[in-house]
Amino acid sequence: MSAATPTTLAEFEASARQKATAFAWSYLSRPGEDGQTHTDNRRAFKRYRLIPRNLRDVYIRDTSVTILGTKLDFPVAIAPTATHLLFHPEAELTTARGAASMNTLMVLSSWSHHSLKQVAEAAPRGVRWFYMLFYRDRGRMKRLLERAERAGYAAIVLTADQPFFTFSFRKVATTLPLDFRFPNIYLDDNPPGPLGSLELAEYFKKTVKEAATWEDVEWVKKNTRLPVVLKGILSVDDAKMAVRLGIDAILVSNHGGRQLDGVPATIDVLPDIVGAVGGEAEVYLDGGVRTGTDVLKALALGARCVFIGRPALWGLAYNGAEGVQQVLKILKDELSLAMARAGKYI
Ligand SMILES: Cc1cc2nc3c(=O)[nH]c(=O)nc-3n(C[C@H](O)[C@H](O)[C@H](O)COP(=O)(O)O)c2cc1C
Numbered sequence: 270m271s272a273a274t275p276t277t278l279a280e281f282e283a284s285a286r287q288k289a290t291a292f293a294w295s296y297l298s299r300p301g302e303d304g305q306t307h308t309d310n311r312r313a314f315k316r317y318r319l320i321p322r323n324l325r326d327v328y329i330r331d332t333s334v335t336i337l338g339t340k341l342d343f344p345v346a347i348a349p350t351a352t353h354l355l356f357h358p359e360a361e362l363t364t365a366r367g368a369a370s371m372n373t374l375m376v377l378s379s380w381s382h383h384s385l386k387q388v389a390e391a392a393p394r395g396v397r398w399f400y401m402l403f404y405r406d407r408g409r410m411k412r413l414l415e416r417a418e419r420a421g422y423a424a425i426v427l428t429a430d431q432p433f434f435t436f437s438f439r440k441v442a443t444t445l446p447l448d449f450r451f452p453n454i455y456l457d458d459n460p461p462g463p464l465g466s467l468e469l470a471e472y473f474k475k476t477v478k479e480a481a482t483w484e485d486v487e488w489v490k491k492n493t494r495l496p497v498v499l500k501g502i503l504s505v506d507d508a509k510m511a512v513r514l515g516i517d518a519i520l521v522s523n524h525g526g527r528q529l530d531g532v533p534a535t536i537d538v539l540p541d542i543v544g545a546v547g548g549e550a551e552v553y554l555d556g557g558v559r560t561g562t563d564v565l566k567a568l569a570l571g572a573r574c575v576f577i578g579r580p581a582l583w584g585l586a587y588n589g590a591e592g593v594q595q596v597l598k599i600l601k602d603e604l605s606l607a608m609a610r611a612g613k614y615i
């Protein structure tokens with residue numbers, strides 16, 4: 270490892286900033302409104318304290334975890350994030366290779382430059398879930414669910430906290446600086462115009478269903494054989510509703526502070542949600558996870574696994590698949606050491 274290689278996620282953030290374009294960096298870093306929730310996600314982790322149990326035999330530690338029936342080497346996975354092409358020329362193919370090299374999971378965003386199949390073929394041994402948008406046409410949703418199943422995706426992720434996109438469709442269609450494609454949105458359609466065209470903005474508006482409801486979630490659950498994960502839950506009542514609908518897992522998330530500003534830090538609401546779910550669904554967390562002790566705290570408070578959003582993109586921007594691998598490895602090694610020092614959760 271060269272002296273310049275970052276050794277913490279904070280160093281990765283600083284190094285990635287040097288490499289990413291100004292447009293990519295501002296998109297990645299953007300918090301919602303004042304950034305209150307974004308800041309809280311990090312600060313909240315630092316309010317919790319770990320009480321170690323010492324002099325236990327912690328020489329050998331097992332960081333592995335099984336989520337929705339799939340074993341991962343450690344409980345840190347990659348959350349769905351849009352437009353990896355902004356950060357690396359091989360976009361999601363590269364991220365998938367990085368995740369697979371660490372035997373962990375990547376959630377592919379619908380806003381990806383590569384199709385479900387291309388990403389699966391790029392890292393055939395990797396584990397993948399698919400974050401699916403809601404569409405006005407249920408036939409389109411059905412086709413997408415079938416494609417995800419056929420391409421070997423192991424779960425469908427639905428995002429509950431984004432009734433409207435922060436980017437207007439017009440802005441997406443007119444400001445992305447590269448030759449973006451969105452094959453998992455276009456499906457068999459020919460995009461009605463190039464990026465930059467108002468026709469494309471209109472197409473997004475007509476095709477994607479904003480302001481989805483529980484009824485849409487229920488429809489997805491009934492129309493796929495895959496487990497369904499509901500991402501963006503912060504309230505006990507919504508968690509209970511998800512359980513009533515038979516949702517397989519809940520990802521406690523505030524979208525990395527990019528949606529409604531002023532909502533609580535995810536780690537603060539996690540214990541109540543774990544309590545309310547009562548083992549009826551798996552519970553995960555994302556938002557502000559940056560160190561091994563953050564991971565340990567989330568596990569101690571009941572999360573089965575955590576997800577990272579921005580840090581994976583820092584790795585991608587800094588050094589492609591190897592960068593993603595390095596970011597994941599830092600978290601794995603820090604977690605393993607924290608487990609030893611805590612003498613617990615092994
Ligand atoms: C650049 C970027 C793009 C994102 N795109 C999506 C997306 O397409 N779908 C989604 O459900 N969440 C999306 N998210 C939210 C992440 O899945 C995740 O909830 C969040 O990044 C976790 O917080 P962290 O960045 O502090 O780790 C995005 C986040 C970022 C930073």
Ligand SMILES: CCCCCCC(=O)C(=O)O
Pocket residue numbers: 351352380431434435436441524527
């Ligand atoms: C280029 C389309 C971006 C869609 C929104 C992705 C997202 O969820 C985000 O937080 O950004």
